[in-house]
Amino acid sequence: MCQNQRRDAFVSNSRISRRRFLGGAAIAAPAVMGLGGLAAQGGPAAAPAQASGGSTANGHAGHSDFPHAGFAKGRSVNHRFNGFNPTEVLRDFDYGKTRRLASGRVLREWEIVAQDKEIEVAPGVRYEAWTYNGRVPGPTLRAREGELLRIRFLNASTHPHTMHFHGIHSSLMDGMPGIGENRGAGQIEAGESFDYEFEATPFGLHLYHCHVAPLAAHIARGLYGAFIIDPKKGRPEADEMVMVMNGFDTNFDLANEVYAVNTVGFHYIDEPIRVARDELLRIYVVNVLEYDPINSFHVHANFFQYYPTGTSLEPSELTDTVIQGQAQRGILEMKFPFDGDYMFHAHVSEFAELGWSGFFRVGDPSRLSRSAAAAMYCDLPWGGGSPA
Numbered sequence: 608m609c610q611n612q613r614r615d616a617f618v619s620n621s622r623i624s625r626r627r628f629l630g631g632a633a634i635a636a637p638a639v640m641g642l643g644g645l646a647a648q649g650g651p652a653a654a655p656a657q658a659s660g661g662s663t664a665n666g667h668a669g670h671s672d673f674p675h676a677g678f679a680k681g682r683s684v685n686h687r688f689n690g691f692n693p694t695e696v697l698r699d700f701d702y703g704k705t706r707r708l709a710s711g712r713v714l715r716e717w718e719i720v721a722q723d724k725e726i727e728v729a730p731g732v733r734y735e736a737w738t739y740n741g742r743v744p745g746p747t748l749r750a751r752e753g754e755l756l757r758i759r760f761l762n763a764s765t766h767p768h769t770m771h772f773h774g775i776h777s778s779l780m781d782g783m784p785g786i787g788e789n790r791g792a793g794q795i796e797a798g799e800s801f802d803y804e805f806e807a808t809p810f811g812l813h814l815y816h817c818h819v820a821p822l823a824a825h826i827a828r829g830l831y832g833a834f835i836i837d838p839k840k841g842r843p844e845a846d847e848m849v850m851v852m853n854g855f856d857t858n859f860d861l862a863n864e865v866y867a868v869n870t871v872g873f874h875y876i877d878e879p880i881r882v883a884r885d886e887l888l889r890i891y892v893v894n895v896l897e898y899d900p901i902n903s904f905h906v907h908a909n910f911f912q913y914y915p916t917g918t919s920l921e922p923s924e925l926t927d928t929v930i931q932g933q934a935q936r937g938i939l940e941m942k943f944p945f946d947g948d949y950m951f952h953a954h955v956s957e958f959a960e961l962g963w964s965g966f967f968r969v970g971d972p973s974r975l976s977r978s979a980a981a982a983m984y985c986d987l988p989w990g991g992g993s994p995a
């Protein structure tokens with residue numbers, strides 16, 4: 608099925624669950640509530656807040672009374688409204704601030720603020736996210752093996768949160784509710800703060816996320832990010848990027864309506880990722896998806912070396928597809944030997960058609976038509992490019 612037909616069916620059946628739809632439930636798609644109808648409701652500023660309302664203090668929500676996610680034809684997500692753009696998130700590494708301690712060791716520090724924030728996860732689809740530093744995913748924190756790390760966490764959200772890092776550290780620094788509460792650790796209530804401090808180890812690709820219950824809800828809302836610890840000797844020079852595979856349950860029915868890498872569905876079809884031919888590409892891929900047991904990354908017309916968790920400097924496999932459960936992650940390395948547009952997407956086809964797909968644009972951009980790849984793939988809901 609082409610995506611336009613799917614979205615038409617979506618927006619015209621506000622009470623039907625995505626699972627029933629994908630399972631082949633009989634659906635009529637009255638033209639009156641097609642994509643054109645949604646688009647006519649206005650730009651992002653006027654878009655209905657489909658995900659808002661009904662959520663309770665603990666993050667649970669009612670399930671059936673919200674309109675379903677819809678995609679507005681002819682528009683792109685308003686990145687200025689979001690305050691972040693997935694094209695920039697891709698190569699945005701947050702190294703924090705460093706200083707050398709008397710011992711000679713490097714101390715690396717960040718300030719992370721949890722904030723409630725409405726974001727747009729696909730054109731016209733708003734979501735009441737909970738964020739680290741106002742973005743989803745949170746900043747990609749990057750350090751070097753052996754450094755001392757300090758993360759000053761301030762909870763400016765209206766809900767309790769923590770920062771739970773994957774790595775090796777004491778229980779006090781684990782961001783776990785109930786552990787170290789009498790020392791200011793554990794659950795960090797609204798308005799409270801805590802300094803997490805631990806050594807950067809082991810080197811590899813890790814992640815951080817909130818660990819307050821209900822856990823799935825706190826993670827699904829957007830409280831996660833990639834955490835890279837570079838080996839002491841570094842890795843070979845490369846064009847590096849981060850892809851956090853995520854999704855959004857926009858109507859709080861415990862199933863995702865939108866899938867993406869770095870939050871915005873279909874973003875990298877709308878804006879293909881520019882890469883140079885024959886240059887080493889290194890992609891840090893992290894799966895944080897809730898409500899689905901697996902996710903995957905597949906690239907067309909190429910193979911990559913895969914380093915699971917990035918904890919070894921020797922790759923484990925040369926492949927073109929990798930499967931990850933939640934919190935699994937790995938580093939991909941490849942070169943594109945030919946100019947052109949190359950698709951990458953979840954090889955869970957359902958996810959790909961609901962947003963988790965994009966293109967690498969290899970070579971001289973002046974020789975490649977901007978929307979050609981998208982048009983060849985499918986008739987996208989908003990026409991395969993940015994509106995004028």
Ligand SMILES: [Cu+2]
Pocket residue numbers: 767768769817818819825826830
């Ligand atoms: Cu939380």
